Amino acid sequence: MKLSNKIATGLGTLAVTALTAMPAWAQEAAEAAAPVPNKGDTAWMMVSTVLVLAMILPGLQLFYGGLARSKNMLSVMTQIGGAAALAMIIWVIYGYTMAFGPDASESLKPFISNFDKLFLAGVTPDSTGATFTDGVVIPEYVFIAFQMTFAAITVALVLGSVVERIKFSAVLVFALIWLTIVYFPVAHMVWAAGGLFFEMGALDFAGGTVVHINAGVSALVACIMLGKRIGYPKEVMAPHSLTLTFVGTGLLWVGWFGFNAGSALEANGSAALAMINTFVATASAALAWLVVEKLFGHKPSALGFCSGVIAGLVAVTPAAGNSGPFGAIVLGAVASLVCYIFVAKVKPALGYDDSLDAFGIHGIGGMIGAIGTGIVYAPSLGGPGGADFDMGGQLVTQVLAVVATIVWAAIGTAIAIFIAKLVTGLRVSPEVEVEGLDLGEHGERAYNS
Template identity: 75%
Template sequence: MNRKFLCGAGALGASLFAAMPAWAQAAATPTIDKGDTAWMLTSTLLVFLMILPGLALFYGGLTRSKNMLSTMTQIGAAASLAMLIWVMWGYTMAFGDGGNAFVAGFGKAFLKGVTPDSVSGTIPEYVFACFQMTFAAITVALVLGSTVERIKFSAVMVFAVIWLTIVYFPIAHMVWAPTGYFFGLGALDYAGGTVVHINAGVSALVAAIILGKRKGFPNEPMPPHSLTLTFVGTGLLWVGWFGFNAGSALAANGAASLAMINTFVATASAGLFWMLAERLAGHKGSALGFCSGVVAGLVAVTPAAGNSGPFGAIVLGAIASIICFLAVSKLKPALGYDDALDAFGVHGIGGIIGAIGTGIVYSPALGGPGKADFDMAHQLIVQIEAVLSTVVISSIGTVIAIFIAKAVTGLRVSSEVELEGLDIGEHGERAYN
């Protein structure tokens, strides 16, 4: 009896030992977490809310009434085009297999190999692809803030295709893909300070300079036609930004909670400090100033959302708000460029402040999540290198994209259309009848 028992136990033990490699392989297989997936589905929709209707209302309200619909249409159409391009070749260029430190391979073109069962971390790969797709869509839409009221709709569409391909997709790979150049250097960009805001802001400035000034700028007054719509758009942007920042944790966890509180407090700080800066400059604290400060704070905290403590985020939001205020009120008039809706003054400058500032607020001595041996000087060098490289790539890529669009479409509407308004001249309809 004992002999039979020992033989049986030995056989069972041998079977279990033989099965261990299979067990280990099963344990190593990525599995989908329902909580993380639900949060990322929600975050993806929140980022889409930032585009339509958030950014469309924010930018649209800042234009003159005769260009309201054209501005919203450009944003919606460019974002839609970005989604299609992302599926065809954007996702594989940014996050595909193979490639090099500057661009991924084309093995996942047209989402080849991506199925409902494929996993990215703890979420379905389709969800990850959709989340990143919304980032590409809003970034190209942000660029248009500098060129509204004078650029052809056809030029916007041509520009979007070229710019996304040669500027956005490579930079997204370099910063966020594990094989990317800046990722390897250890650059800190939690949710898009370089990829989205510096990229869009610098490109907006270059595009505005090449396109030229609006007729009558700066001698004729061109006030926003509806600050009410701009304020509504601001609120939608702030709400959607929680998906943008907290969603970049790619999980429902503590990192997402840190990004969430930082998105609250940095933005609140920036909105109030912009109004304070207006008062100190001898003006009244305005609704437009509050909205501008809110966006400046959202921009600045984006790279620091999960890389800062709450008090570091408050200070970062305040500093970025004040510097963006000076860029819009002093730098822009001094240099004379026509960045119609201050895409560079807020997103470009705010993104630079946020990206470099992240290298400071990451320090554990300032309440950041960095380790005890954090080397601030080294991190600042890495952050500055990432910022300068993004500025160069964005500038060169935008010049190429704009001149291709100009060769294909003529780029700018006629004087008659510009005076009449792009709503009628480009789309045959009015925002208000």
């Protein structure tokens, strides 16, 4: 009897133990299983990617094209389209693996990844990319496409300083070299784990350094090396269609929600914060530009409104998910004021021919935004920083990242322009420049009359 009781008790204990352990086994199995992309996050990132594409074609094309003279409208649009298309091809061949591929050697890791994913080797529809939340992923192809549009628009932004006199062939050669030695390394340094600025703790939510400082500084160097347009600054070179520029501005603002809110990589509260900031910082900057125009004795203008919109969008880009809404409002207004001064006062005083103010708005606005992010991130100002946030230390980090990006972009651009000049001659002939690049370079006219 005692033996049977012991057996029964033993069997009962074993059964209870087994039943108790089953949830642990199930949990371990779940943890071991690869995370599955959420359809909502995936759909949001696909939409964001298309929104960024709309910023380029037709947003930036119309914005820049309207600011140029009518005889160069199609050349501006073609240069932007050609550079963006080339960037997309280069990105999938070797750009993605340079920026976000597996870790390189310890000496190269801060600057680039390795080439194991050349031609997207190993990427399949089942491959996933990490987001900012542990265990949450999106399809790797979606991440590749999203980042591809950033590369495409950044090189296109540079062209704003050199339109109306640079050869189309030179644009393509420049884009190839510049993306390789400037954009891909900077994208890795800022956004990839192991990257120099990433490990420093630099804050850049959607591209203040990677896109805007990078493009703006490169634009300044490129236009100085290329030289001024014939007749600049004595001849009037007014925008030929502010209507088209206004349409392009609207498309850029709408597309920028994919640019900023999409950089959360998920459809979550961080994306929502970036979204509201993209509204209010931009609105603040647009109004501030009009006020500054009035204070300097000018009429509030349509061009001023468009310029303010872009200045606000640029400034809020690094702060989109790193600021509270009221911090974003202040940041947009400050950026608008400083950008106006550079466009209206500094550029004429120094005499460089930045055709469409790529440096004055993207470069300067990007610097204001990147450094300002170190301030508005503070929880005391409504930012998402933790209780232990060190504003002084963060500002030092932001400034170091900005300075390093300026130096890297300037040197890389000088090299790219020099090579483009050797290969193509760089600049159109005086006859083509006077006639207009639409006919001289492409054999077409934007307008029949």
